[in-house]
Amino acid sequence: MITVHHLEDSRSQRVLWLLEELEIEYRVERYARDPETGLAPDTLKRVHPLGKSPVISDATRTVAETGLIIDYIVREHGDGRLAPAPGSxxxxxxxxxxxxxxxxxxxxxxxxxxxxxxxxxxxxxxxxxxxxxxxxxxxxxxxxxxxxxxxxxxxxxxxxxxxxxxxxxxxxxxxxxxxxxxxxxxxxxxxxxxxxxxxxxxxxxxxxxxxxxxxxxxxxx
Known part of the structure; x- marks a missing residue:
């Protein structure tokens, strides 16, 4: 199952939306922003060295960067949905x-x-x-x-x-x-x-x- 490491008020909302559009079962691991700095907590660095969101875990893979995550989910789990035919x-x-x-x-x-x-x-x-x-x-x-x-x-x-x-x-x-x-x-x-x-x-x-x-x-x- 895909786990979305989701930071509140962040770009990772798009990943949740994509998964809902594709009707893929997933798990959300929530992270709160630091109330003083507004930045992601250091605990995200345990998932990816940059400590940024979004990041997903899919079996043994960890995928970061929103564009790559969206491309990865569509290719690996989309069954041809939400993307035009490759090569077109x-x-x-x-x-x-x-x-x-x-x-x-x-x-x-x-x-x-x-x-x-x-x-x-x-x-x-x-x-x-x-x-x-x-x-x-x-x-x-x-x-x-x-x-x-x-x-x-x-x-x-x-x-x-x-x-x-x-x-x-x-x-x-x-x-x-x-x-x-x-x-x-x-x-x-x-x-x-x-x-x-x-x-x-x-x-x-x-x-x-x-x-x-x-x-x-x-x-x-």
């Missing part, structure tokens, strides 16, 4: 979105969170300088990069309902976390109706809702 053009597009979600889309969203934290946590005397520097970085780099990606994604959804085409795939699951964050926290929902509709569609899926029940609180839901 749609499969190449599918693989692209699996990598794009964390490789290209997440960094500008994560940078905003980092600089928001810098503004809030800077020592009182240094806070005006920190806010000034942070504001310039956001204005000159972070927000333009975010909008570049939001416009790109919005345009992709103008011609079809899901990112690989008319069929829902695991690529949509992989993209869910950064798009939910973009719509809820980075302003994409105001300017990108197709992204907002995408979030509404995924959150209405029964398997998505079952995964929330199994995983617990999820800040981007």
């Amino acid at each position: 053009e749609d499969h190449l597009r599918y693989a692209y979105w699996l990598h794009y979600a964390e490789g290209s889309l997440m960094p500008p969203l994560l940078l905003q969170r980092v600089f928001d934290t810098v503004e809030k946590k800077a020592p009182l005397l240094a806070r005006p300088v920190a806010k000034a520097i942070s504001g310039q970085v956001k204005k000159k780099f972070i927000r333009p990069q975010q909008q570049l990606h939001f416009d790109y994604l919005e345009n992709e959804l103008r011609s079809h309902e899901w990112f690989v085409g008319d069929a829902f795939t695991a690529a949509d699951i992989m993209l869910s976390f950064p798009i939910e964050a973009a719509v809820a926290r980075a302003g994409a929902g105001r300017r990108c109706p197709k992204l907002r509709e995408f979030v509404e569609r995924i959150q209405a899926r029964p398997a998505y809702r079952r995964a929330l029940e199994r995983g617990g609180p999820y800040a981007y839901a």
